[in-house]
Amino acid sequence: MNRVVVIGGGYGGLRAVEGLSTYEDIEITLIDQNPYHYLQTQAYGYIAGEFDVNEVAVDLYNWSLGFKRVKFIQATVSSVDFVKQEVFMGEEQLSYDYVILAYGAKTNFFSFIEGLRENSYGVKSLYRAFNFRKEFENVIYKKLQNTDDSSSQELNIVIGGAGLSGVEVAAEMAHVIKNYSKTIGSRAKEIKIYLVDASETILPGTSDYIIKNTFKRLESLGVNILTNAFISKVDKSFVYFKDAEPLEYSFMIFTGGIKASPLNEVIESEKNKMDQLLVDKNLNISGFDNAFAIGDCIEMKGADGNILAPTAQSAERSAEYAAKAIKNRIDGTQYKGFNSSTMGIFVALGGKYAVGEVFKYIKVRGYIAYTLKTAITYGYYIGLRLRINTGFKNRI
Template identity: 40%
Template sequence: MQKDQKNKIVIIGGGYAGLNALKKLAKDQNNEIVLIDKKAYHFMQTDVYDLIANEHDFAQVSVDLFTYCTGFDHNVTFLKEEIKSVDFKNKKVISERKRITYDYLIIAVGARTKFFSNIEGLREYAYGVKALHRAMYFKQKFEMSLFQKIDQEGTYCKPLNIVIAGGGLSGVEISAQMASFAKEFYKNNNFLCRKLNIVLVNSSEFVLKNLDDKLVKYSEKHLKKLDVTIKRNAKVQSLTPTRVTLSNGEELEMDFMIFAGGIEPNGLVFNLELSKNQQGYLETNEYLQSVNHEDVFVVGDCTTIYDKNKKRLPPTADIAEQMGRCAANNITRLIYKQKLKKHMVRQRGILIALGRRYACGKVFGLYLNGFSAYLMKKAIEKLYLFKLNKQSKKGCKKIFCTLQD
């Protein structure tokens, strides 16, 4: 097939889905790709629990998008812009400073913590960790709070009370990692002040709703071992700077709270004139196209998709990566006038971090529990980061060579 001009492909969002689509599309030199994100980095949200509990610093959970894109063969550009709207009729994405035309568009803007307006004090006094800057802020507050407790040595020491709202994957992993970190911190340092209370507020009877019963059992057993208190069948009703009131009337003392009780699509989605479901997520067809425009694809946490059994797929990194590759393949098929393929995205497995050197999971039907699951999870995370860093280093080298010339 003869090509007289480049295929202009714009990807909005540098998360798991966006980067996987980019990597696939960049292999075709007839494609001219622009990646746009309001942040200059890719944030590995699967490692956020390690960041908060001091196992990683921010450089180990982020990759510079400019150097990453520069590492490709001159057909990929990164723009740090916040997109305000999309003109679908004239095929332009619009920021405050630019209008970028496209032939094909991938929307991969992800999701953010949903701070429910009916919960008094939630936005003012709780922290989300979906964004790197919020996770960093909470990490610093956590460290400072530990320091202040140590500084109270020799006097009466009040407990440090951490409330985590939401018994899903994020809430469970963060609870376990913080409790595990605290136990080792106090064990390795001979401090008198050893009071850390972690309370996980869960809206149902068991944590990890809709996950495999065996994984729920493993997780709850280990949370109990780590002295994490689970408040069952309860929701956060209101917050003050020092107290949380639950729906059952119980009040909890609080130094700070992480809210992991819900997500919603990122802000751009609300400005787009595209069909959305009742929860506000963009609607797609079986090819991951927007139901409104065949040249617009939607991937990642800003949409909801279902497997072949009509079961809703969870918003995980693995699901997002599969969606990104599927959208890239179908754009290629559109370009070369080939029949589109229905997505075959499925949950291939799940690994749940439950503190230092411990995890549980189910991968391709096999259960893992303990150190072996931890090693597998870490290996997957390190391989993912290695590939990104390799591409980014290539970009750095190209930039330095250009500057020297």
């Protein structure tokens, strides 16, 4: 029996386990520091109060029990010895025949922006998303209460970073605030959302169709879009810009970049400026053909040689490749290098509205795009839930 250790219970890690579990000559150990899988692609709805926690988190222990040869360990991996083929979890260690590094990345609170980390939230972790949700609900509550100190005061919410996460969070919150006008009247208009990015446009790297229709939707929701806006400093009350007046704010979320997990710091391998691992064409750690790395912890390139965006889709494609590559190595069969590209993109834009593009040719917007995005997300969620139900039954 071949032992495979998968480090990380994110989108890539779970897809790798699913792929490997179909082979009867492989037993899998999944390791994550958290006992749950966080559906980060649903963070926008959770923060805005549209989703409950059970819709963005699933138990990894019960999920793993839904397979025949999968074991879950909740632990923090401290290092990996590729020569001795061992994973270290503090004083404990686990031997492997193959290992997949799939522990993702975290929000990059840029150190050159003074006060950014101390005064803003991220969405890469469920804990930070939970705290941000509480702050957002508190703003709504203040306006609902209509106290003297809040009834005539504008409350600004700043979202730093106009990539996919930032745009979706801004749109969903703006939609929720708009709906609250029925409950708190004109006071809802006093809650302002600012979407800030240093780039020339929102959603940099996407098509003109996606950018144009997303911009139009955000404007219709009342989102204030500030591009070419370089944040220089953040304190408890103001966001300061390089070439513009400070912006007073109530609370801030930052989605403007990622950096590798701390585990990358102890991995002895070549890395890029964001500390992401540089892997070969087979997604192997240099010099070790039984050690694979996937998802956000690596610099991933597509079929055209360009760097792929750090999305759940990219993580899953790389996971599928790694699972098949391991089986091919076990069987002694040849396999080609990783060759992938983004099949499409859907942007949730508040309520039952989205913008989407598939294979660069199929372009949709509005309710149709929302329906397609929801179907994809729901299919993924139901797959997890069915596996959890099986695991729960197996446990009892």
